[in-house]
Amino acid sequence: MKDKLVIFWFRRDLRLQDNAGLLHALQSGYPVLPIFIFDTAILDQLPKNDPRVSFIHGSLQEMDQRLRNDFGSGLAQFHGKPLEVYKMLMDSYDVHTVYTNHDYEPYALERDRDVRNFLSQRGIGFEAFKDQVIFEKGEILKDDGTPYVVYTPYMKRWKAVFNQERNLRCYDTVPYLQNVLKMEHSPSCTLQEMGFEPSNITVPDAMLDSDLLANYGNTRDFPGLENGTSRLGPHLRFGTVSIRELVKQSLGKEVFWNELIWREFFMQILWHYPHTVTKAFKPKYDRIPWRMDLKDFEKWKTGQTGYPLVDAGMRQLNTTGYMHNRVRMLVASFLCKHLLIDWRWGEAYFAEKLLDYELSSNVGNWQWAAGSGVDAAPYFRIFNPMTQLQKFDKDRSYIQQWIPDLQEFSYPSPMVDHKTARERCLQVYRKALA
Template identity: 60%
Template sequence: MKHPINIFWFRRDLRLEDNCGLYHALDMNVPVLPIFIFDTEILEKLPKNDARVTFIHDTLQTMRSKLQKKYRSTMALLHGTPKDVFAQLVKEYNIKTVITNHDYEPYARARDTEIKHFLSKRHIDFISFKDQVIFEKNEIVKADDDPYVVYTPYMKRWKEKFKTSHLKTFDTKTHLNNLVKQANLPNLSLSDIGFTRSDQKVAPYNTAPELIEAYESKRNFPAKDATSKLGPHLRFGTVSIRDIVKRALAEKNETFWQELIWREFFMQILWHFPHTVNQSFKPKYDRIEWRNNESEFKAWCEGKTGYPLVDAGMRQLNQTGFMHNRVRMLVGSFLCKHLLIDWRWGEAYFAEKLHDYDMASNVGNWQWVAGSGVDAAPYFRIFNPTTQIEKFDRNLEYVRTWCPDFQELTYPPPIVEHKFARERCLEAYKSALE
């Protein structure tokens, strides 16, 4: 008779410390087998040198080594569809419960429903916990239980409801001896899952007190290294959101804190309105007749539009997997408004390139610049890519770094004239919306 075990399934929570689901799994008095599944449903859509896959793999190897050295245990790295993986696991082990943390994206919700159903037919419980946000689902809603679709009232309600008890640390360290004592669990190399090591590195995050303190005054200037680079780490859970909110509160920086609330705002929008992944939140915006010129889209992707700040942003993205947030707004607006290219094209390109890609924030922000989303910029707000340089990169430090050829004869002329593009955009939007 096999001894009963529980399984903890790592997903967007790649850390051993302050992990809510892992803590509860370890507290159940049944040995815990930790697993991570390289999901073929996700991997097959990615470039074979994807930096995020390299980052995930390296993070998991670090976690495995720590478990082997300190706890005589490790983690099983598995490859396949989650259903196929669990079909194999139930043959090998006497599983009582599978524990994980909530995931809110449409694919993840469908996947978890399928796994829960599969396990329940075998009398195995499936339990998940809130871990990657402070508030989720219906926890911040209006008095009539409708979701907020405007950020400011959502943010105010979030702050009203917030208590320091929401930042309770889940002390997993004291329980890690409850892991299954087995040091030869399956491991996988990058090549085992069909990937090669990326040349790009996911940047470490910076939440030093001086960065948070100066965040509001410096965050809009892309030449300054003044942003936290937290995106990928919150996306993959290599850091706890509770820890980051504590740091923001310690420095009493409202702007930094409110950026964290923006993240949760977009996550609850995606939860309540999953159709916004590929449909405009405001349906009439799907009537816009996009030009969708493929050669112009290619020029935008390659940073060859003839507008230095736009091109600098796209080249930074292509070379590093990161783009400063102020520049993201400009390049997004330029694609939708100047070139009249569907926001979904840009969203898909960012999804492939950004290290910090998160579906909720990416979709939310792209719909924001297109004017089609919740709490969006009005459609007649069209950033001027030339005056944006004067505002945010007056000394051309950022432009010179990423677009050093902008004064060369080989630099392309502007792909479209600003005044003409603005008028064309206003006409296209008016025709669709009236």
């Protein structure tokens, strides 16, 4: 007869310490089998040298190594459809409960529902916990119980509730890690076995030192500054750092905090309004007749628009998987307003390229740029790429880094005239929204 155990399913929480669901599993009274599933429904849509897959794979190997060396265990890794993997696991083990942490995206909710139903038919529990945010779902609502759709009041309520509760409990797993299941060999998958190859783009280490936090308000808008931002995006996205730890470290640093709160604002928007993934939050904006111009889109994608700050941003993205936030706003505005190309095309391209791609923030920010989202920039606010360059890269350090051909004949002339494009945009928007 097989001994009973519980499973902990890693997803967007790739760390052993301060992990809510993992601690609950370790305290269950049963040995814990830690698993990760490389989900083919997600992986099959990705390029074969996707740096995010390399990063996830590397993070899992580190955890596996630690569990092997310190506890004679390991992290079991599978490649396939989650439901199929669970069917196989139920044949191999006598499982009491599956523990995991909440995931809020539409696909994840569907996946979890299917797994929960399957387990429930076999009398097996499925327990999920809040881990990747401070406040989730409907925890921050207006007085009338409806969701916030404007950032500033949401942020104020978030801070008020936080200051009241001050609940930054650390889920200290270390004293309980000996409760992991002892395994001679745990299943694993190499990148090659899954049809992937190592990427030459690597995820930079996160930086959150006191200097960065102290100067963040002054440095975060200037893309040419080497250490002006934290590079935390991918680490938050995949949970290699704990949000509670970050909030604790940045207590009292309001500008930095506000950025963390934007992330949770967009997450709760996606939770309450899942249709915004494909449709405008403000329905009338879906009446805009976008120019589906593939040639123009290609110039934008490859950083050949003739506007240096836009091109530098796109070239940085294509080379490193990262783009400075200030520049993200400009390139998104340029695509939607100057070129009148559907924000969904830009959102999909960012989804393919960004190391820190997060569905809720990506959709939220693209809809902001197009004017169609919650708390959006009004449609008549159209960034001037040359003014933005003067303001945020005056010494041209960012431009020089990414556009070495700026003074060459090969560098293109502006693909559209700013004034003409602005007038066209205003006309098209006005007519569609009338």
